Amino acid sequence: MANLVGARLERKEDKKFLTGKGRYTADINLPNQSYAYFVRSPHARAKITKVDHSKAMKAPGVIDVFTGDSVALDKIGGLICGWKIVSHDGKDMKCPPHPVLAKDSVNFVGDHVAVVVAETLEQAKNAAELVNVSYKVQKAVTKTEDATSFETIHEGIDNNLSFDFLLGDKGKTDEAFSKADKIVKLDIINNRLIPNAMEPRAAIGDYNTSSDELTLYTASQNPHLDRLIMSAFNAVHPEHKFRIVSPDVGGGFGSKINVYAEDVVVSYASKKIGRPVKWVAERSESFMSDNHGRDHVTHAQLALKNDGKIIGMKVDTIANLGAYSLVLAAVTPTYLYAPLILGIYDIPAACCTVKGVYTNTAPTDAYRGAGRPEATYVIERIVTKAAKEIGMDQAEFRKKNFITKFPHQQCLVHNIDSGDYNAHLDKALELADYKNFENRRSQSAKKGKLRGIGFSTYFEACGVAPSAVVMSIGAGVGLWESAEVRFNPTGNVSVFTGTHSHGQSHDTTFAQIVGDKLGVAIENIDIVHGDTDKGPFGMGTYGSRSLAVGGTAIVNACDKIIAKGKKVAAKMLEGKPEDIDFKAGEFILKNSNKKKTIGEIAFACYLPGTFGDVKSPLPEGVEPGLIETSFFDPSNFSFPSGSHICEVEVDEETGETKLVKYTVVDDFGTVINPMIVEGQVYGGVAQGVGQALYENAHYDESGQLTSASYMDYTMPRADNFPQITIDYTCTPATSNPIGAKGCGEAGTIAAPAAVMNAVIDAVGSDISMPATSEKVWNALKKNGSKKAAA
Amino acid sequence: MAVINLKVNGKKISKEVPDNVILSDFLRNLLNLTGTHVGCDTSQCGACVVHLNGNSVKSCTTLAADCDGSEITTIEGLAKNGKMHPMQEAFKKHHGLQCGFCTPGMVMSAVDLLQKKKNPSEQEIRDWLEGNLCRCTGYQGIVAAVKDAASKM
Known part of the structure; x- marks a missing residue:
């Protein structure tokens, strides 16, 4: 079992994907489900003078229509900037309001204006055509280099400048340049890109009117963070009654980090109508409304x-x-x-x-x-x-x-x-x-x-990233990661990670680490992620962090398992914990041939009563069970x-x-x-x-x-x-x-x-x-x- | 509305379908065969490829009503008696998939290539798969998988 680390193992997750058994958000259908279709702005910049949805409300199959007024009335918060930057003059960056459904103005083609919820997708789409939005179209600016000289597009944000950031010592740099023999100059445009994960975004809000629990299924790279943001800022539902499930996610590349308007709106709509509300992006919606990159x-x-x-x-x-x-x-x-x-x-x-x-x-x-x-x-x-x-x-x-x-x-x-x-x-x-x-x-x-x-x-x-460092420069959260290693009584292992795989092969990579560390066969290790109800709060997957940060949390949790195992093994083998070695899944008493497998120890941990010849395998002061959690914050x-x-x-x-x-x-x-x-x-x-x-x-x-x-x-x-x-x-x-x-x-x-x-x-x-x-x-x-x- | 009779993954199916229902929706929504994926609106991405009477087609631009009397194989029908098809095995061996979303279409397309050409060159494999987008793998593992499968089929 040793030497899994470094091996070119085939992936544990492949079979389901190769046989059509992958389960992405769009594959989920819930009983009594309704369908959402968004009315989006056809204009890059306009004032909204009126949203008339009376005709849409009367269209066949329509359950409800929600607009910017609805979400404002119900005090649903806008989308947030999670990491704020300070300009060189010490002033905070300027963030315009970003309602989940636009109320007064739209600011890009694809901006969300209203949502129609109906019995079928076709009915929702047809009714969306009947939502009459009156726009006063304004001139738009799209080019990066034109922005600061264009008229103000968000009230109070002069020159359309959010921040003017400076890093480095200008004086020292000027001095270096004054001593240069040669100065090389280059003008560069970094073109705007659209991430294009092959799975379009999707979200299903499912409010349980009996238990007051809200479940959101969404294609996300970081379900715990989504839940935090949607509870604390969007005021969708309290965190302890809110579950976010990101099942198989078909690629993210950064575009599935954000809480999007659709996530908030289907959750909100489900609460309003008391039924599941499903939305799946068409590719054209992904192009328009997924976050873009570079530019x-x-x-x-x-x-x-x-x-x-x-x-x-x-x-x-x-x-x-x-x-x-x-x-x-x-x-x-x-x-x-x-x-x-x-x-x-x-x-x-x-x-x-x-x-x-x-x-x-x-x-x-x-x-x-x-x-x-x-x-x-x-x-x-x-x-x-x-x-x-x-x-x-x-x-x-x-x-x-x-x-x-x-x-x-x-x-x-x-x-x-x-x-x-x-x-x-x-x-x-x-x-x-x-x-x-x-x-x-x-x-x-x-x-x-x-x-x-x-x-x-x-x-x-x-x-x-190191939490203290990132929080000192504006991050709204620390960037540690969590893991819980749970030995089940029968000796197999469930590993919960706060990271989330959307193609990165965590099921295999993390199992290789745990397999080597604990000496458990890789098929007896299950990596669990993507469900806020299952594992501890974690920060998710982005910034090439999952192994360095999340993997380390797993390693540390395994070390705690081994430390506890040594105490239990010492009692069972009649030695001292410091005389127990752990190697390849076995606890061995030094200078003896006495040993116990980690499976035996795990089983014993769940049996605080009589066990074979031993009255209780658990030493005094050691709690039953074999579950350890670790939160790792990198240096x-x-x-x-x-x-x-x-x-x-x-x-x-x-x-x-x-x-x-x-x-x-x-x-x-x-x-x-x-x-x-x-x-x-x-x-x-x-x-x-x-x-x-x-x-x-x-x-x-x-x-x-x-x-x-x-x-x-x-x-x-x-x-x-x-x-x-x-x-x-x-x-x-x-x-x-x-x-x-x-x-x-x-x-x-x-x-x-x-x-x-x-x-x-x-x-x-x-x-x-x-x-x-x-x-x-x-x-x-x-x-x-x-x-x-x- | 029309009643269509067809065989899907070897099983006889008889269903009433509206005239405008596309094959991918028919498979996903009416038969719950969600292995066939939809990744675009323009028949470009290839995630929805299935076999219609033995030939690969994009099921997002095929009307279900047009499939009356035909035989369809989806990704769910490729493994036989619990044993994966050599192409599926090769994708696993060569890391021809990451997030898995494009995979069903990619595999179905690749299987059809080998039906039509036994030992394709690397360039022929790459040209054939031009209609299947993958954002994760850079295609290298996929091409290696198809080459390997060709040597075994």
């Missing part, structure tokens, strides 16, 4: 000495928050972004400003990587440009500036505990056959293709890092970019299941490639989302990728006993820069993401390509 406009500068040493960095960013501020909307482009602009380089002075602005677009929030992909894109693009401008090889330039001693206190925020950046870059250079790249470039040229190579030597801060973030090397071929005649070679060497610290980790990296890279080459959320001048279907928003597909090569180096994290650093977001963090550096290398001039054929072709034409012009 930055940035000017970056790097100060260099002639020998290639970086001595300072300045970054100025405008981040588009969209129409409102969601739960992590403000922390994403500030504390999750600004400290990361330094990358893995020893930069002695830096400052970063971020203006968070409101526009008439869908609200943005965390999307896989959340701030860190944006930061990595800035540093890895400008470092590449700097190497080129001073005529140094880009690998050498990076190595010259790498941090090499750990722990390393960066000049902005992070204290990086461990890493070996040369090790992963060297390995990647070898695997990618960097030294023969120019030969491959010539071979591609013979086929009429322009070949380019791009690097991204990234790091990130994850394993979120620091964890800092995975790695090197990605990408090669592309560009067709000069069509501008089409093809990914032809992609190499990854990551340092994730301790890896529990390499197969699962590689899956996270393949998928993460694919999303990063998607941002670089295909994906783009686009609003037109009037604020219509013109990329609101899979026919308009280009998702990466199977035929867009070559085989990706993955390898590892390992410096264990010191902030948790597992040594895990986190792997869930790394691919998405690193890939956009690697791909775009390769495209720019091939084309010979700057191109913004996504590098569509049209953009590349136009750039080639501008650069004088005869083939492109032909």
Whole structure:
């Protein structure tokens, strides 16, 4: 049973998914269920002058219609920003009211105005057509760079500026820049993305009129947090009478962190009508109303000495928050972004400003990587440009500036505990056959293709997060994690975790850890998550935290089980607890052949009376049962890092970019299941490639989302990728006993820069993401390509 | 309204369905076969792929009423006597799934590929699966699974 950790075990959860037995929220149907359909704003910005739902109320099958007036009357609270940022002048960020159903104004296309609840979905949809909303349409602003000069869209928020954030020592940075031999400048747009988990969001409110208990089934990454927010802020139902169940969740990528209007409204509606109310998003609703990601406009500068040493960095960013501020909307482009602009380089002075602005677009929030992909894109693009401008090889330039001693206190925020950046870059250079790249470039040229190579030597801060640190910078909650390890009398084990799997393979990874730790067969371990009624309060899954934080809570709970087991074993084996060793599921009395299995001990713990020859197996003062709980709060973030090397071929005649070679060497610290980790990296890279080459959320001048279907928003597909090569180096994290650093977001963090550096290398001039054929072709034409012009 | 008679996963079914009901809704809502998923409104994502008379189709753009007299296999009907199909086994072995939402459509589509072409090249696998979106895996495990299944079927 030992050595499960590190093994490429097939997943415990796979069989149900492969045989059609997965159970997602939309698969749940409750007796006497009704259906909700939302009336959404067709306008990007308008005043609501009247909502007339009298006709809809009379339509066949309609049970009720709720509007902004209904929720206001019943004092249902608005949606919240959960992590508030302070501007450089000490003022709190400004958050506009965000009612779950709009009352006076709408601020993006898709904003919720009313909900129709009917006997069937078709009846709800048909009646929604009859809700007559009178709008006074206003001019809308959608572009990030236009926001501060546009008229005020939320009363009292001048210049549409939520916050003006500054990190770093401006004076010291100016001084460094005054000593520079060369200053490299770069303007960057980080394109807006739509997360697109394959399972559209869904929610079913189920109020029990007899017990006064409310159950919400919802596709969420963090059901406990949802319940807290919906109890404390939305005033939907008291926490102790409120259960949230997130069954199988079909991908999240950050888009299922937020409490959404639909969650609140179906819960509220169920209470109002005394029946279950079900809502399942259509994909177009997901495009319009899931939180979007990225959307930055940035000017970056790097100060260099002639020998290639970086001595300072300045970054100025405008981040588009969209129409409102969601739960992590403000922390994403500030504390999750600004400290990361330094990358893995020893930069002695830096400052970063971020203006968070409101526009008439869908609200943005965390999307896989959340701030860190944006930061990595800035540093890895400008470092590449700097190497080129001073005529140094880009690998050498990076190595010259790498941090090499750990722990390393960066000049902005992070204290990086461990890493070996040369090790992963060297390995990647070898695997990618960097030294023969120019030969491959010539071979591609013979086929009429322009070949380019791009690097991204990234790091990130994850394993979120030390509660005291995050709460000191505005987080509304601590980011510890919980676990309960419950030995059942028959010897199998139920493990409750406050994290939640939406594809991350927790059923397998956590069972591997528990199996090794307790010596229990993996098939006798059940990982339980996603139900507030089952396990203790936990913070959920995001920020590559589940293993580093949640896994550690599990390990600690297992240690408590073993400690108690030793006491019981000592009594049963007639020795002292300190003379009991625990190994591979057996408690052994030192210098004897006397032992008990953990199963025997567990059974004994539930039998405080006579047991065999022993009067009671429980020593005095030891309580019956074998259940232990642990809450783990990490001492620091964890800092995975790695090197990605990408090669592309560009067709000069069509501008089409093809990914032809992609190499990854990551340092994730301790890896529990390499197969699962590689899956996270393949998928993460694919999303990063998607941002670089295909994906783009686009609003037109009037604020219509013109990329609101899979026919308009280009998702990466199977035929867009070559085989990706993955390898590892390992410096264990010191902030948790597992040594895990986190792997869930790394691919998405690193890939956009690697791909775009390769495209720019091939084309010979700057191109913004996504590098569509049209953009590349136009750039080639501008650069004088005869083939492109032909 | 029309009465349709068809075989679903080998079982004879006779049901009255409204003319506008699509096959995915018929399977999910009337037969409770919720393994067939719906991930988009535009027939792009492929989560809803089932076999209609042996060929893969997107059940979200097939009218149930048009399936009168046909044989349908969904993901629930792929395993035989409790033993998973070689394609299902291969997906498990090669980590061809994470959240599992696209998986039923992906597997049904991949099975049809191997019916039509015994030993497809990697490029042929990737081209065939172009109509099935996966947001989790980056397709690498899926492609490896299909290759492996091809060697065993």
